[in-house]
Amino acid sequence: MTDTNAIGLHESSANQLAERLNALLANYQIFYMNVRGYHWNVKGNQFFELHTKFEEYYTDLLLKVDEVAERILTLGYTPVHAYSDYVKMSDIAEDKDIHDGTSCVRGILQGYQSLIGLQREILSLASDADDEGTAAQVGDYIREQEKTVWMLNAYLG
Template sequence: MTLNTIGLDQKETKDIAQDLNVLLANFQVYYQNLRGVHWNIRGKRFFDLHVKFEELYTDANMKVDEIAERILTLGETPLHTFDDYTKAAKVPVGKNVSEDEKTVRLIVDSLSELLKIERGILDKTDEVGDEGTNAMMSDFITEQEKTVWMFKAWLNETV
């Protein structure tokens, strides 16, 4: 086993960075979805949702940067083209979504996909002792689970 400068196995680190690149691609699509629903929301709930979507896309933008910087910390290169993002993304793409319930449903569906990816990374990083990535995933998951719960309550649904 060959360790890198931060004390992690180089092969395992490369695998984790690849998974983080998949997460990065999906976060970029999620971010664009949030921008789209922020711009296009219509109806009686416009003011509340417009502000909430801005809060979410600001947070997503910060997370994109954190993910990319973690990939660099692990010694790899973050994806950075839309072509790469669309090839790797599983998050649904929302095009011209403006109805309140459909915008919220898009966010819940997007977060559900992100959570699946993050849980996979969490498990893998736990096995190899990558505490930095593991802590990041744990924080993301905790926050996103709460957001899903809130939006499901808004939709009058249970988690």
């Protein structure tokens, strides 16, 4: 009897990774909705610029939601799919009634910082488990999001 899954990872490692990836999925879902809300509700003289930029962000976040869920499935586990579970599992809180552009940008900056921290944790776990697929996925996300953090900080001055 083997203790590896269909892609050759040890079950205990795959289980631990799936749990952390489900936490990541929850954070992505809440963050996605926050950014979607910023897109809908931003007001002020930066409206056109920010409305367009926020759409770019939430479109990318939605793609990543699907990719993270599919990675959980690849590991042999079930992605969490109830919004009530996302709210409980996410470190990123729901952000409501934000209209000011600067506050929206700060919310996005904090969201990306949270994601990067969690993804670094997952990257470490994936490396220890010899899970190149998960490591590559979150490594790519970290690289992209670190640049976004730099740009958001530059925008805020």
